Amino acid sequence: MNDKEQTAARPRRADARRNEVTLLEAAAAAFVASGVEAPVRDIAARAGVGTATIYRHFPTRADLIIAVYRHQVEACAEAGPALLAAAPSPYDALRQWIDLFVDFLVTKHGLAAALHSDQAGFDTLHAYFLDRLVPVCTELLDAATESGEIRSDLTAYELMRGVGNLCIGAENDPHYDARRLVGLLITGLGQGADRFRGDQEVSGLRRRRR
Numbered sequence: 001m002n003d004k005e006q007t008a009a010r011p012r013r014a015d016a017r018r019n020e021v022t023l024l025e026a027a028a029a030a031f032v033a034s035g036v037e038a039p040v041r042d043i044a045a046r047a048g049v050g051t052a053t054i055y056r057h058f059p060t061r062a063d064l065i066i067a068v069y070r071h072q073v074e075a076c077a078e079a080g081p082a083l084l085a086a087a088p089s090p091y092d093a094l095r096q097w098i099d100l101f102v103d104f105l106v107t108k109h110g111l112a113a114a115l116h117s118d119q120a121g122f123d124t125l126h127a128y129f130l131d132r133l134v135p136v137c138t139e140l141l142d143a144a145t146e147s148g149e150i151r152s153d154l155t156a157y158e159l160m161r162g163v164g165n166l167c168i169g170a171e172n173d174p175h176y177d178a179r180r181l182v183g184l185l186i187t188g189l190g191q192g193a194d195r196f197r198g199d200q201e202v203s204g205l206r207r208r209r210r
Contacts, residue, residue: 023047023057024071027064032106035171036065069125072104073132080136090143091150095186097140098163101133102182105167133160150189159189 026047030038043064044051058064079100080093087093108129137156145152163182170178 019049020057021071023049023054024068027068028072028103031065031068032103032171036061066121066125069108070128073129076100076104077132077136080140084140084143089149090140090147091190094140094144094150095183097137098182098186099179101137101160101163102167102179105164106171130157144189154189 023043027038027043030043030046034042040051040054040061044054047054054064058067076097080097083093083096084090087096134156137160141150141154141156141159144150162185166181166185167178170176
């Protein structure tokens with residue numbers, strides 16, 4: 001391939017990637033609104049393309065759901081450092097990141113059903129999810145702990161698991177506001193910081209008296 005052909009190929013590849021991202025973001029929005037069984041025509045309408053374009057990129061619904069899953073994992077992973085750099089405080093960065101994580105979880109809960117009997121495929125994606133997001137959440141928690149904004153006796157895995165449990169079934173129950181409960185959990189982390197330090201000081205005094 002000569003230089004002219006290479007120059008022409010690069011924009012096409014960039015355009016193709018942008019088009020794919022547009023499809024994935026449209027699908028993610030449709031999944032949040034209507035679940036992973038959202039009609040392909042609705043996803044196509046959100047993306048401003050025809051349904052044939054969706055099927056050309058993602059031949060099956062499972063292909064589309066897995067691609068959305070991976071796309072959102074990467075978006076969550078990349079958002080962590082960006083929020084730490086831009087937010088007013090590490091605690092604010094953590095709160096904003098958890099909001100993104102909740103959005104992601106709404107689509108994640110339909111993954112197992114979409115893959116049907118492909119348990120190995122589901123396990124592989126779950127391992128990928130943990131490998132990418134636990135370190136990001138750990139960085140956010142450590143920063144908020146070091147700043148004295150939250151209590152320090154919680155691991156990233158525990159927090160993510162707790163948020164995940166609060167979100168289970170939320171997409172099927174209009175009377176259940178998982179985001180509000182998650183917000184209370186994160187608020188409690190901050191309010192618990194002073195109590196946690198106080199308990200530690202009391203415990204230290206008791207040990208010294210012994």
